[in-house]
Amino acid sequence: xxxxxxxxxxxxxxxxxxxxxxxxxxxxxxxxxxxxxxxxxxxxxxxxxxxxxxxxxxxxxxxxxxxxxxxxxxxxxxxxxxxxxxxxxxxxxxxxxxxxxxxxxxxxxxxxxxxxxxxxxxxxxxxxxxxxxxxxxxxxxxxxxxxxxxxxxxxxxxxxxxxxxxxxxxxxxxxxxxxxxxxxxxxxxxxxxxxxxxxxxxxxxxxxxxxx
Numbered sequence: 677x678x679x680x681x682x683x684x685x686x687x688x689x690x691x692x693x694x695x696x697x698x699x700x701x702x703x704x705x706x707x708x709x710x711x712x713x714x715x716x717x718x719x720x721x722x723x724x725x726x727x728x729x730x731x732x733x734x735x736x737x738x739x740x741x742x743x744x745x746x747x748x749x750x751x752x753x754x755x756x757x758x759x760x761x762x763x764x765x766x767x768x769x770x771x772x773x774x775x776x777x778x779x780x781x782x783x784x785x786x787x788x789x790x791x792x793x794x795x796x797x798x799x800x801x802x803x804x805x806x807x808x809x810x811x812x813x814x815x816x817x818x819x820x821x822x823x824x825x826x827x828x829x830x831x832x833x834x835x836x837x838x839x840x841x842x843x844x845x846x847x848x849x850x851x852x853x854x855x856x857x858x859x860x861x862x863x864x865x866x867x868x869x870x871x872x873x874x875x876x877x878x879x880x881x882x883x884x885x886x887x888x
Contacts, residue, residue, distance in 0.1 A: 686888050691846075693860055693881040695757040697769070702749040706886040708742040709751060711764035711779050712846055714823050715801075716756035717858040717877030718784035718793035718812065720865030725789075731812035731833045732759065732877045733784030734851060735862025736796030737824035738803030740764075740779050742887055751884055758858070758865065758877035759783050763802075764884060772802055779803040784821060784864050784877060787812050793864060793877075795821045795830055810851065812864050820851030823862020823878065833864060849878040 690700050695716075702709065718732025735756070743766050745751075752769040756762040763780040765772045772778035780803070782796035795809030810821030810830035822830035825848040833851050849859035852866025852875050863878035 688886040690884045692753065692755055693879065695755045695879045697754045700751045700884050702745045702747055702751065703886055704747050706747065706888060707745065708887045709745050709766060710740055710742050710885045710887065712739045712826065712883040713762040713764055713779050713781035714846065714848060714862040714880045715762050715781040715783035715796045715809065716758045716760045716880040717809070717820060717823055717849065717851065717862050717864040718759045719786040719877045720820060720852065720875040721787035721789060722874040723789055727816060728789045729816040730787030730790060730792045730814040731818050731820040731851065732786050732793035732858065732865035733795035733812045734809030734821035734823040734830035734848060734864045735784050735880050736782040736798065736801045736809050737807045737826060737848065738779040738781040738801045739805040739826060740775060741804045753882045753884065755882055756783055756880035758879060759786050762880035762882055764882050775802060775804050781880065784809045786877070790814055793821065809862055810864065819853045819866050820858050820864025820877065822851050822864065823848030830862065846883055
């Protein structure tokens with residue numbers, strides 16, 4: 677799913693949070709586009725062995741400067757599922773190689789036996805502005821890391837519940853608690869209690885804003 681519409685200053689904006697690839701066409705008369713992405717959160721890991729469960733890390737956030745486009749230009753994107761990268765490219769249908777064509781937001785990694793997931797990193801992301809996702813934590817009742825938002829990094833997981841990511845317009849998802857999956861927009865998966873089924877990380881999101 678997603679939301680598109682005209683916002684202040686005659687911008688045209690598409691906010692997309694359904695996982696998978698797609699395209700958006702530059703409207704008539706628009707000359708630049710700003711693109712943003714949040715990577716998917718890592719999955720939680722469950723174990724029947726005491727202390728071996730671990731939560732997932734939150735997804736990173738990336739934003740571009742306004743990039744030049746023209747009417748009809750196709751903008752390609754991918755919204756990542758749990759533990760999968762999200763990206764937007766103004767040139768080709770591929771992960772952008774540089775900030776001149778788009779953004780790429782690293783996902784959080786999934787928890788493993790006794791090993792917490794790591795939040796998506798700035799180093800593994802592409803963008804002019806980047807924030808890291810929060811790290812998960814090892815333990816049978818621990819929450820996942822939060823997804824990063826447009827104003828700051830995601831919070832680390834905690835022993836009680838996942839912590840929310842930060843942002844004003846594009847907010848990262850909170851990590852899941854020990855009994856819930858990660859929230860959308862890059863929340864990490866909560867570490868399951870003793871058992872056999874880990875809890876999923878939250879999916880990512882992208883936002884594409886055309887400017888006159």
